Amino acid sequence: MDIKKAQAASSLSFGEGRAEAKQEYNITVYTENQIGLLNRIAIIFTRRKINIESLNTSPSEIDSIHRFDIVLTETEDVVRKLARQIEKQVEVLKVYYHTNDEIIWQEMALYKVPTDTIAEKVLVERLLREHGARAVVIRKDYTVFETTGHRTETDNLLYALQPFGLIEFVRSARIAIIKSSEGFNRKLREFEQLEPGQEVSENEFLSKRDKVFTM
Amino acid sequence: MEIAQEELLTIVPETKKIKEVSGSVALLEGLVAEGVDTIFGYPGGAIMPIYDALYDYKEKLNHILVRHEQGGIHAGQGYARSSGKVGVVFATSGPGATNLITGLADAQIDSTPLVCITGQVFAHLLGTDAFQETDVINITTPVTKWNYQVTDANEIPEVMAKAFHIAKSGRPGPVLIDITKNAQIQKFNFEGYVKSNHIRSYRPKPIVRNEYIEQAAELINQAKKPFVIWGQGVILGKAEKEFQAFIEKGNLPAAWTILGVGAIPTDHELNVGMLGMHGNYGPNVLTNECDVLIAIGMRFDDRVTGRLDKYAKQAKIIHLDIDPAEIDKNVQTTVPVWGDCKETLPLLTKLIEEKKHTEWLQKFKEYQQKEVKAVIDAELNPTAGEMTMGEVINQLNILTQGEAIIVTDVGQHQMVACRYAKFNKTRSNVTSGGLGTMGFALPAAIGAKFGAQDRTVVAIAGDGGFQMTIQELGTIMQCGIDVKILVLNNRFLGMVRQWQELFNERRYSFVDIQSPDFVKVASAYGIDGKCISEREELQNALKEMLEHKGSYLLEVMVTKENNVFPMVPQGCSVSEIRLK
Ligand SMILES: Cc1ncc(C[n+]2csc(CCOP(=O)(O)OP(=O)(O)O)c2C)c(N)n1
Numbered sequence A: 001m002d003i004k005k006a007q008a009a010s011s012l013s014f015g016e017g018r019a020e021a022k023q024e025y026n027i028t029v030y031t032e033n034q035i036g037l038l039n040r041i042a043i044i045f046t047r048r049k050i051n052i053e054s055l056n057t058s059p060s061e062i063d064s065i066h067r068f069d070i071v072l073t074e075t076e077d078v079v080r081k082l083a084r085q086i087e088k089q090v091e092v093l094k095v096y097y098h099t100n101d102e103i104i105w106q107e108m109a110l111y112k113v114p115t116d117t118i119a120e121k122v123l124v125e126r127l128l129r130e131h132g133a134r135a136v137v138i139r140k141d142y143t144v145f146e147t148t149g150h151r152t153e154t155d156n157l158l159y160a161l162q163p164f165g166l167i168e169f170v171r172s173a174r175i176a177i178i179k180s181s182e183g184f185n186r187k188l189r190e191f192e193q194l195e196p197g198q199e200v201s202e203n204e205f206l207s208k209r210d211k212v213f214t215m
Numbered sequence B: 001m002e003i004a005q006e007e008l009l010t011i012v013p014e015t016k017k018i019k020e021v022s023g024s025v026a027l028l029e030g031l032v033a034e035g036v037d038t039i040f041g042y043p044g045g046a047i048m049p050i051y052d053a054l055y056d057y058k059e060k061l062n063h064i065l066v067r068h069e070q071g072g073i074h075a076g077q078g079y080a081r082s083s084g085k086v087g088v089v090f091a092t093s094g095p096g097a098t099n100l101i102t103g104l105a106d107a108q109i110d111s112t113p114l115v116c117i118t119g120q121v122f123a124h125l126l127g128t129d130a131f132q133e134t135d136v137i138n139i140t141t142p143v144t145k146w147n148y149q150v151t152d153a154n155e156i157p158e159v160m161a162k163a164f165h166i167a168k169s170g171r172p173g174p175v176l177i178d179i180t181k182n183a184q185i186q187k188f189n190f191e192g193y194v195k196s197n198h199i200r201s202y203r204p205k206p207i208v209r210n211e212y213i214e215q216a217a218e219l220i221n222q223a224k225k226p227f228v229i230w231g232q233g234v235i236l237g238k239a240e241k242e243f244q245a246f247i248e249k250g251n252l253p254a255a256w257t258i259l260g261v262g263a264i265p266t267d268h269e270l271n272v273g274m275l276g277m278h279g280n281y282g283p284n285v286l287t288n289e290c291d292v293l294i295a296i297g298m299r300f301d302d303r304v305t306g307r308l309d310k311y312a313k314q315a316k317i318i319h320l321d322i323d324p325a326e327i328d329k330n331v332q333t334t335v336p337v338w339g340d341c342k343e344t345l346p347l348l349t350k351l352i353e354e355k356k357h358t359e360w361l362q363k364f365k366e367y368q369q370k371e372v373k374a375v376i377d378a379e380l381n382p383t384a385g386e387m388t389m390g391e392v393i394n395q396l397n398i399l400t401q402g403e404a405i406i407v408t409d410v411g412q413h414q415m416v417a418c419r420y421a422k423f424n425k426t427r428s429n430v431t432s433g434g435l436g437t438m439g440f441a442l443p444a445a446i447g448a449k450f451g452a453q454d455r456t457v458v459a460i461a462g463d464g465g466f467q468m469t470i471q472e473l474g475t476i477m478q479c480g481i482d483v484k485i486l487v488l489n490n491r492f493l494g495m496v497r498q499w500q501e502l503f504n505e506r507r508y509s510f511v512d513i514q515s516p517d518f519v520k521v522a523s524a525y526g527i528d529g530k531c532i533s534e535r536e537e538l539q540n541a542l543k544e545m546l547e548h549k550g551s552y553l554l555e556v557m558v559t560k561e562n563n564v565f566p567m568v569p570q571g572c573s574v575s576e577i578r579l580k
Helices: A002-009 A037-046 A076-087 A115-120 A122-130 A151-164 A185-191 A204-211 B002-009 B023-033 B045-057 B069-083 B101-109 B136-143 B153-168 B181-185 B210-222 B240-250 B281-287 B341-351 B358-380 B389-400 B412-420 B441-451 B470-479 B494-503 B518-524 B535-547
Strands: A023-032 A054-059 A065-074 A092-099 A103-114 A134-138 A142-149 A168-171 A175-178 B019-022 B038-041 B062-065 B087-091 B114-120 B146-150 B174-180 B187-190 B226-230 B254-256 B271-274 B292-296 B316-321 B335-338 B405-408 B457-462 B484-489 B528-532 B552-557
Touching: A023 A037, A023 A076, A023 A175, A037 A065, A037 A076, A037 B136, A065 A076, A076 A092, A092 A175, A092 A185, A103 A115, A103 A151, A115 A122, A115 A142, A122 A151, A142 A151, B019 B023, B023 B045, B023 B153, B023 B181, B023 B187, B038 B069, B038 B441, B045 B087, B045 B114, B045 B181, B062 B441, B062 B470, B069 B087, B069 B101, B069 B114, B069 B441, B069 B470, B101 B114, B101 B136, B101 B174, B114 B153, B114 B181, B136 B146, B136 B174, B146 B153, B153 B174, B153 B181, B153 B187, B174 B181, B210 B292, B210 B316, B210 B335, B210 B341, B226 B240, B226 B281, B240 B341, B271 B281, B271 B358, B281 B358, B316 B341, B358 B389, B358 B412, B389 B412, B389 B457, B389 B484, B389 B535, B405 B412, B405 B441, B412 B457, B412 B494, B441 B457, B441 B470, B470 B518, B484 B518, B484 B535, B518 B528, B518 B552, B528 B535, B535 B552
Parallel strands: B038 B062, B038 B087, B087 B114, B114 B174, B146 B174, B226 B254, B226 B292, B254 B271, B292 B316, B316 B335, B405 B457, B457 B484, B484 B552, B528 B552
Antiparallel strands: A023 A065, A023 A092, A054 A065, A103 A142, A103 A168, A103 A175, A134 A142, B019 B187
């Protein structure tokens, strides 16, 4: 972290050291389903020593198109540059980035707890209900609960269950719905044409430049 | 698994008329269809089926056997740079493939179109640490525009077509196709080769937006001190004419990056010289005085900008580039003109007014005169003491009249050659710009000559870099190509020594390099040559080299401790450029 700050200050870094605040950004990437593409995208971050906080990749609503949801904490300047570098990759169709306000997001968490403790303690049951958790598996020796929510929510249940002998915990990567998105179907049809419409062939961030020009 | 494969292949569909060929033959058919005439390569176990097929394609495909795969890929780069076509390189798996890495990195950063084919172990051996197995796809991912591993011959025609389309379109770059041995051998129904012009996820060029052209033109028309800086994009976009028309209409002074040089002739009156660390005085200082900076097909490399937070802060910036990721990457633009400059420049030219800018142009001349007095005169026309690199280049200019292709290595001689060599034609300067790869010159010159056989090609190398790929003299010997080799020997790793002198209190740490008798080495390879150390011999020796039939090596002993000036020291602003 310190090194990155120092680089930013020297104005030679990727971020050009503009005094912009870092915040969480969600990068959404639509790609072809191609072996090796995950690596090609990952090294765009690692080369610049930027940490990916969460990464989800799965088939999208469209056959053969994959979707990456990437979360990181950076300035917008850095995120915009990363997005352009990602979109430059041959097998990437489109990249978007959004702040948390612009998306609806969720992470899923699983908790494994000894069955006897929860059976004994009524407290636990109430606790689980409060956190909207549900049992996925109940066995003699252990029970697995599941809950979905924001990071703080899944964290809260984690802290709450710890005193009751929590055995194992896992949390999924973040997945997000973009509030303003109209889906990718129409865009894809445009991509399939040799002469695409303006929107497709241009970089997504171009429109943001409209206000920049002053004379 | 291998046996199973073979069995499968015996089931030949008798009804179909489509030709059944091996993956290797399909690959070579693809190369022929793409108009490839020359391949630089080196065989080995995992690529033997392709080499076996190549035996029958000798008439159509001229394969040049290099001495090291790095030499092969640099030759491919030289070929691509001089011809404007895609360079093609073959290497085997494992060490053959890893020897390509330096060239891939070089081609990636200098946007050179290449298609490299590497052999790979049988598909069923992937991931078993088989003999000469290396994870080539993952090793080359950061240094390729695109790469792909073929494990089935059926994929070959389409993958090759994609490879060529990607390598040469948009912002060009190197592509690597790794082909497992089974796919090279496997027979399949080859339905012919169809070139690719569309990949749905790939947009080689952004669409041109008229409002940005209009905004850019308005800025240029209102400018009192407009300044054009151009890079290799003009050459890669084959937009030299469009570029010249643009600067001529607006009378816009224009300076170049070392990859952009030659897009307009050196003597053009609006050509005000070289940018960057060892560039000319005026273009560097005036970058920080212009009111509108028009960057065309260049990427604001740190060697060009010096300290970024003191770079052209007073100016409005217009950036023309085909790669959207370059816009605002290093320098924040006022108007981004996205697109292919071959399309955007004529649109811009139409909208700009004819102007004189007499006073502003005069400023460049004044700085030029200062630089001539302080640096250039002594470098180009010394009368006493040992020879300088500059005077060698100057004498070469007189003889070539700017018609030769100059291929440089990396170091002081590179900066001197780029600063002083005269170019009348585009695609005349081949140098390793972004990566600064020592050892580039000799193999790249071989490739450059294959790419432009009617032109004189002169490789200029230092005594250090020449030894990095000196083995390629063997390639010259075997293929009999005519490359002139000029070694400027200062008995030092000169550029590093210069930095040690200027910034490390002359603590010359391991820059004192010994060399063999280069003329004797050349002679062992059947290449004639000469070594000179006296000024009086220079003109005749250069003449002899240029007039010699076939390759020739001329070693010129130059001053040991000369420094390249002007210089923008690292971490300084371009306006802090030092004349001494
Ligand atoms: C492969 C490689 N290794 C190291 C360097 C660092 N380097 C840059 S210039 C230079 C010295 C070059 O010496 P020489 O080839 O004799 O040329 P000169 O500078 O003397 O003209 C070195 C070592 C490099 N650019 N490339």
